[in-house]
Amino acid sequence: MLDLAIIGGGPAGLSAGLYATRGGLKNVVMFEKGLPGGQITSSSEIENYPGSAEILSGLDFMAPWSEQCMRFGLKHAMEEVSRISKNADGTFTIALSGGKSEQAKSVIVCTGSTPKKANFEGEAEFFGKGVSTCATCDGFFYKNKEVVALGGGDTALEEALYLSHICSKVYLVHRRDTFRASPSTIEKVKNNPKIELILNVTVKKAYGDKTGLNGIIVVDAEGKERDIAVPGVFVFVGMNVNNAILKQEDGSFLCDMDENGNVVVDLNMHTSVKGLFAAGDLRIKASKQVVCAAGDGATAGIQALEYVNH
Incomplete structure (x- = not known):
C-alpha cells in the first residue's frame, strides 16, 4: 500500500512530492499520465516567480x-487515474484506466485546470485548424501573419505580447473595455504598436474552409459587425477545474465542493475527508499562479506526512 498517492504532476504535485518524501515518507507515487510539469509548460514566459530573475518559457522553467x-524518492507513474474512492478502513482506492487500481493511506489531488471554451460558432469546428488555446505551441505557425487573441485576463494579455514578437499584428478582442490583468501587463499591451485593442465586442462566429480558419466576425452592443480576416485565433477566457476523478459512481463528489466545482479546503489543504488533500488550481479561491500552486503542494505534502505518521 502506498503511503501517499499524488494525482497530478504540475507545480503543486511536484512540490507535494518533494516535501512529503524529504520529510520521510518512503512509498510516495505521483500519478501523471504525461511528463511532469503541468499546464504551465505551455506558457510563453514566466517572469514573476520569486527568486527566478531570468525570464523563461514555462517548459524551460519547469x-x-x-x-x-524526485531526488528524495518520489516515484512517477505514467498512469491515468479515473476515480478516487474512500474505503471502509479509511484508506483510499486509486482506480486507474485499464481496470488496475492502487491502495493508498493518503491522497493529494493536484489535477489543475484546463482552458475554457469561448463557445462561439465555429470554435469547435476550427479547433486545431486555426483556433488554439496555446500561443507557445502554435504561435510559430503564424509567423509574420495577423492573429486574434481573445480574452481580458493576465493570460490573454501576456500571450498577446508573446504573439506580437512572432506575428505581424495581434488583435486583442475583449468583451469589456477594462482588463483583469496586472497594471504592468496592461501598460505593455497598450504601448505595443503591433497590438490593436478591439473592446466591448463578442465573437459571433469563426469562418473558414477545408484548409482552415479564415477569420472571425465580432459584434458590438449595438449590433454592428466587424470582419477580422485572420488565419489564427487564440482563446484565453479562463479555466475549468479538473475534478472528474473525485466523482463517485452515484454522481456525488468524494468531498465537499463549491458551486463552481472547486474543492473546499482549509488553510492546510485538508478537504472534508480525512486523509484527502487538494492543492493548486483545483481548490477554492486558488490564485492560479505557479508560486501559489507550489506553496499549496508543499503545505499538502507536509500535512499528508503528519497524517500518515500519526
Missing part, C-alpha cells in the same frame, strides 16, 4: 523541477 522533486 525542466529542473522533476529532478529536484
